[in-house]
Amino acid sequence: MNAPVILIADDDPAVLAALSTRCRKMGFEVDTATNGLQMLLRARRSSPDLIIVDINMPKLDGLTASYHLLEPGGLAADVIIVTGTPSDETLQHCEAMGLFYACKREQFWQDICQALTEIFPHMAEAIAEQIGPFATMPDAVPSNPRVLVVDDDEQVAQFLSSRLKKLGIEVLYAPNAARALRLAASHYPSVVVTDYYMPEGDAEFLIMRLRSSRATAQIPVIVISGRELDETTAKQLKREMLGYPGAVGIFRKSFDVSELFDAIQQYCSAEPIAAVKL
Structure with missing residues (x-):
């Protein structure tokens, strides 16, 4: 049958x-x-x-x-x-x-x-x-949007987390790709926001690993970087990986997070940016 x-x-x-x-x-x-x-x-x-x-x-x-x-x-x-x-x-x-x-x-x-x-x-x-x-898994499906922030710089992560929480978004944090993969597989974030340069696996490595698992293959990934990424690297990040989209957006790290948060809100039902003092 x-x-x-x-x-x-x-x-x-x-x-x-x-x-x-x-x-x-x-x-x-x-x-x-x-x-x-x-x-x-x-x-x-x-x-x-x-x-x-x-x-x-x-x-x-x-x-x-x-x-x-x-x-x-x-x-x-x-x-x-x-x-x-x-x-x-x-x-x-x-x-x-x-x-x-x-x-x-x-x-x-x-x-x-x-x-x-x-x-x-x-x-x-x-x-x-x-x-x-x-x-035993009451948080598997979040009642509020959930974003996973991946960055080995804790200050950057705290900065983004505090502002995302003002939008009513639940935030998970991982300092490296390995931890991010475990959190993504068990907590189902609506979006992953990851630094490009990390010592134990960069953003391309993380995206490829996410796309290789059915449970995490469709999670949108946004890449942030402290330095400008060259055109070849940007194309490599955005290319299709294992039949799924690569990075859905790439942004420079900045105190002005309005464009980044606009991109996040395409995948999260959160309060309008204009209604929240960043």
């Missing part, structure tokens, strides 16, 4: 990676999408057994996309709507449409597992085996 197919759609790379990894451990086949329109196209192409979709996504929100898929004559699939903000209105919409609902809060993993068990009762044992590990 073929494994059931789950299509997971979320514009946050952290959530996408966390859900994909856990569902694969349960024995499901997983496909992914990063926006509502992409979800529609992939769902119509592959006819998944279940769709797990974030409600707030660019191009098309999760509820609207689900409505189009499930209209009469459309796709026959179960849907779990995922949201970072509890909402009675969203819950009522889900109940009216016959959709499952899970909020990215304390009970998130338990809610997902309960829905999976109802939808796939023949896989209840495999799902139950993963509930324990989920329960």
Whole structure:
């Protein structure tokens, strides 16, 4: 018997990676999408057994996309709507449409597992085996955006961390590539911001290692440097690596972090830069 197919759609790379990894451990086949329109196209192409979709996504929100898929004559699939903000209105919409609902809060993993068990009762044992590990990892899917800062200069890291926290962003810190790889694999940051020059592996090394693991392959990486990088180095950093994008941005270190933070906010739902005194 073929494994059931789950299509997971979320514009946050952290959530996408966390859900994909856990569902694969349960024995499901997983496909992914990063926006509502992409979800529609992939769902119509592959006819998944279940769709797990974030409600707030660019191009098309999760509820609207689900409505189009499930209209009469459309796709026959179960849907779990995922949201970072509890909402009675969203819950009522889900109940009216016959959709499952899970909020990215304390009970998130338990809610997902309960829905999976109802939808796939023949896989209840495999799902139950993963509930324990989920329960001990309440921070695997962050309720706030999470950025991993990688720099061997602690002062630079503290400077960036203090300003990111003002935007409501959770910050992880690693002084080298090895530590960054471990944190990225276990804590699913939405973005990695890394120094280029580091003694135990530079930014290119870190990006290549991130791209070599399914759990971290899609995490966007922004490179910062105290000196101007030449054109050849910049192209090398931005090239595709193992089928995934390289660095999504390269910036000089500066006390003016507005451009850097604008780039970060393309991958994080944080407060507008203008609203925060940097």
